[in-house]
Amino acid sequence: MSLRLVEVxxxxxxxxxxxxxxxxxxxGETLALIGASGSGKxxxxxxxxxxxxxxAGEVWxxxxxxxxxxxxxxxxxxRNVGYVFQFAALFDSMTVGENVxxxxxxxxxxxxxxxxxxxxxxxxxxxxxxFEDRYPAELSGGQKKRAGLARAIATHPKYVLYDxxxxxxxxxxxxxxxxxxxxxxxxxxxxxxxxxxxxxxxxRMADRIAMLHDGRVRFVGTxxxxxxxxxxVVRGFIEGRPELVGEYQ
Amino acid sequence: xxxxxxxxxxxxGRNVVNAMAGLGRFGALAVAAxxxxxxxxxxxxxxxxxxxxxxxxSVPIALFIATFTGIVLAxxxxxxxxxxxxxxxxxxxxxxxxxxxxxxxLTGLALAGRVGANIAxxxxxxxxxxxxxxxxxxxxxxxxxxxxPRVIAGTLMFPVVVVLADGVGIVAGWITSLYLLDMxxxxxxxxxxxxxxxxxxxxxxIKATSFGLTVTAVGCYYGFTxxxxxxxxxxxxxxxxVVASMVILVLDAFWAIVxx
Numbered sequence: 116m117s118l119r120l121v122e123v124x125x126x127x128x129x130x131x132x133x134x135x136x137x138x139x140x141x142x143g144e145t146l147a148l149i150g151a152s153g154s155g156k157x158x159x160x161x162x163x164x165x166x167x168x169x170x171a172g173e174v175w176x177x178x179x180x181x182x183x184x185x186x187x188x189x190x191x192x193x194r195n196v197g198y199v200f201q202f203a204a205l206f207d208s209m210t211v212g213e214n215v216x217x218x219x220x221x222x223x224x225x226x227x228x229x230x231x232x233x234x235x236x237x238x239x240x241x242x243x244x245x246f247e248d249r250y251p252a253e254l255s256g257g258q259k260k261r262a263g264l265a266r267a268i269a270t271h272p273k274y275v276l277y278d279x280x281x282x283x284x285x286x287x288x289x290x291x292x293x294x295x296x297x298x299x300x301x302x303x304x305x306x307x308x309x310x311x312x313x314x315x316x317x318x319r320m321a322d323r324i325a326m327l328h329d330g331r332v333r334f335v336g337t338x339x340x341x342x343x344x345x346x347x348v349v350r351g352f353i354e355g356r357p358e359l360v361g362e363y364q
Numbered sequence: 365x366x367x368x369x370x371x372x373x374x375x376x377g378r379n380v381v382n383a384m385a386g387l388g389r390f391g392a393l394a395v396a397a398x399x400x401x402x403x404x405x406x407x408x409x410x411x412x413x414x415x416x417x418x419x420x421x422s423v424p425i426a427l428f429i430a431t432f433t434g435i436v437l438a439x440x441x442x443x444x445x446x447x448x449x450x451x452x453x454x455x456x457x458x459x460x461x462x463x464x465x466x467x468x469x470l471t472g473l474a475l476a477g478r479v480g481a482n483i484a485x486x487x488x489x490x491x492x493x494x495x496x497x498x499x500x501x502x503x504x505x506x507x508x509x510x511x512x513p514r515v516i517a518g519t520l521m522f523p524v525v526v527v528l529a530d531g532v533g534i535v536a537g538w539i540t541s542l543y544l545l546d547m548x549x550x551x552x553x554x555x556x557x558x559x560x561x562x563x564x565x566x567x568x569x570i571k572a573t574s575f576g577l578t579v580t581a582v583g584c585y586y587g588f589t590x591x592x593x594x595x596x597x598x599x600x601x602x603x604x605x606v607v608a609s610m611v612i613l614v615l616d617a618f619w620a621i622v623x624x
Contacts, residue, residue, distance in 0.1 A: 166497055190503040198501040204494040218502040266502075 117142040117306055118163055118274065123172035124330075125158055132158050134330030136172070145300050145307035147317035150327035151352065156310040157201070159327065160276050163308065164196050165189050177273070194221065197267030197275040197305075201282060203259040205251040211238070211262050212247030218270045237265040240302070241295055257288035264295060268303060275299055277309035281316045293319040314353050326352065390585050393507070397515065397584075400508035410513040418479050418514065418580070419521025423528060425478060426471045430529035433466050434458060434536030442545045451547055455555025458537030463564045467530035469616050472575035475522065476608040480583040483514055484604035487587025488597040496588070511588070515580045522576025523569045530568060567623055574615050582608040 118140035125133040132155040140146050150156050161167040162174050165181050174181040176192050184192065197218075205214050215234045219225055225233075238244055241261040251259060260280060267275055277296065281289040293316050299305045311317055317324050318338045326334040326341070326349050334341060334349045341353060351359030366374070400407070441457040487510060490496050499506045534556065541547040586604040590596045 161497075164501055166500055186505070190505075193501055193503045196501070198498070200494050200498060202493065204498040206490075206495055206498070207493075217499075217504070221503045266498075 117177060118308065119173075119175040120159065120162060121173045121175070123159070123162060123169045123174065125155070125162070125167065125170055132330060133169070133172075136327070136331055138325055138332050138335070140306060140308055141323075142306055143300070143304060144322040145296060145309060145320055147321035147324045148308060148310045148327060149312055149314070149317055149324055149352065152312060154327050155330060156312075156327055157278050160278055160308060160310050163274075163276060164193060164198055190221070194218070194270055195273045197270065197272040199260070199264050199267045199275065199277045199280055201279040203251070203263035205259060205262055205266070207251045209250075210247060211243070211249050211251065211254070211265075214251070214262060215247075215266045215269050218266065222270065233269055234265075237269040238262075240268065240298070241265045242291070257284055257291065260284065260288075260292055261295065264292075264299075268299060268305070271303065273306060275305045275307045277307060277311075279310055279312075281311065281313050289313065289316060290319070292316075296320040328352075389589055393511070393585055393588060394581070396505075396507040397511045400505050400512050403505055403508035403512075406505065406508040407512040407516070410509070411517060414513045414517035415521050417482075418475075418517045419525055422475050422478055422521075422525050425474055426525045426529045427532045429470050429474055430462070430467060430533035431536045433470060434462060434533035434538075435540045437461055437466070437533070438537040438540040438545065442541075451545065452551040452555035452558075454537070454541050454545065454547065455552040456558045457555075458541075459534055459556040459560060460564065462533040462537070463530050463568045465616075467533055468526045468568050468571040468575060469612065471526050471529045472522070472572070472579065472612045473609055475525070475575075476579050476612060477605050479518060480579045480604045480608040481601045483580060483583030484587040484590075484601045485597055487584060488590035488600040491588060491590045492593050492596060506588075511584045514584055515577065518576040518580030519573055520576070522579070523572040526568060526572035526575075527565075530565075567619070570623070571616065571619050574619070575612050578611045578615065579608045582611065 118138075120136055120138045123133050123136040124131070125136075136155070136159055138146075138148075138159070148156050148159065158167060162169055162181075163176065165174075165184075168182065176196065179188070179192060181189070181192070205211070206217070209217075212231075212234050215237050216230050219230045219233055234247060235244070238246055241264050243258060243261050243265060246254075246258070246262065251262070254262060264275075264280070280296065281292050284292065296307060296309060297320055300307060307320075309317075309320060321338060323335060323337055324341050325332050328348055334344060334346055336344070341349065344350060347359045351357060437458045438454050441454040442451065445451065445453060487496070490510070496506050496510070499509055538549070538552045541552045542549065583604045586600040586607070590600040592599070
């Protein structure tokens, strides 16, 4: 197993978000983590890269327990993990090219020419060739997401974590982003975890889907399996029927 | 229902807990920044840019304030002396007051607004738009990338700006004395040199250095700990300016007690 969260608990103040969250992500797959807004999907994702520390439980990346790592070791792990933020989180004082090159500048021994070549390659992969000199403010929402994805994959990471990659996008751009996610897996062989509440996206991009409910993983299975499940809560969510999910009534 | 005394005690308790938590967060950030100081490769290349933004770009406002302070000091000194004290003491008062007090303090307060607010707003916006998290995911230490260059730049550049302000304030007082008080340059210089001690400049520099450290550290703290979107950024910016201004005044008294 390449990514593993075991019995993770996390609370913010008196609000318990994760209550024994356990999930394993297999090498080479894209797993969609679905769940209602505020259920803790992004919180779970941030644990994988060490942006949040669990109150209890363990997070393992490539056989290394995140809590045991020194800061320099954590940065080594992070070089293997790309993170695509919900609102792209591009550095607005930098050009797109400088944004994409940021992670590359942390790799020892990379020359400026190699960095520029990798920036061009990453932008080509997300269908943004020639956007190096533009600023984030000059991009549309979909272009920002793609630039954020280019930044995440520039270091050729083994894993890419997507935090709601299609939220707020029009249907066409959503499909473009979903296809890019699939392309990342096929062309770069990345293992992906995508947090989403968009079921169309989840069906399109994911090999497996996990549903987070009440702080725990309620269901894990393939897109075909989740569509056949008899679990009322899961069915209620994927079919948009609140009457099946108790707390929405 | 709780009685007023219980409610007041509860509110006091909450405020004390919040204050202690804030101190703890500030301490944790200070430790992180101190540790990040070792990461010279990250902050070293950003230092020149911050020195220009915090120092060089602050020179116009600092000199504007110093110019008018020098003019007013000369006129008020002349008005106060009213023939009872020799007029060359105008030079003494302008020099001493600019160097020991008004140069560093007024510059510090002005830069608490300009620099402190700028840092808090910039880092606060980066926090609420997840740009600081993005730095982390790209294997950068945010303290090394954002805090250390700003704090070092402020600590190094405030004294430079204050020395310029001291000088311009004195020059403004001298020109005012020449054209509005009918004093000669010799008289003004005589007064200026009368009680001048090299320690005065050191005192001014020590204060300026501590103000630079304070304004940038407070701005970084409030920016880094911002929560709550645009409203949170506004709140952090206001707090950074208010707290930095208060600490400057406390430090001003502290240095006077300790060093004079």
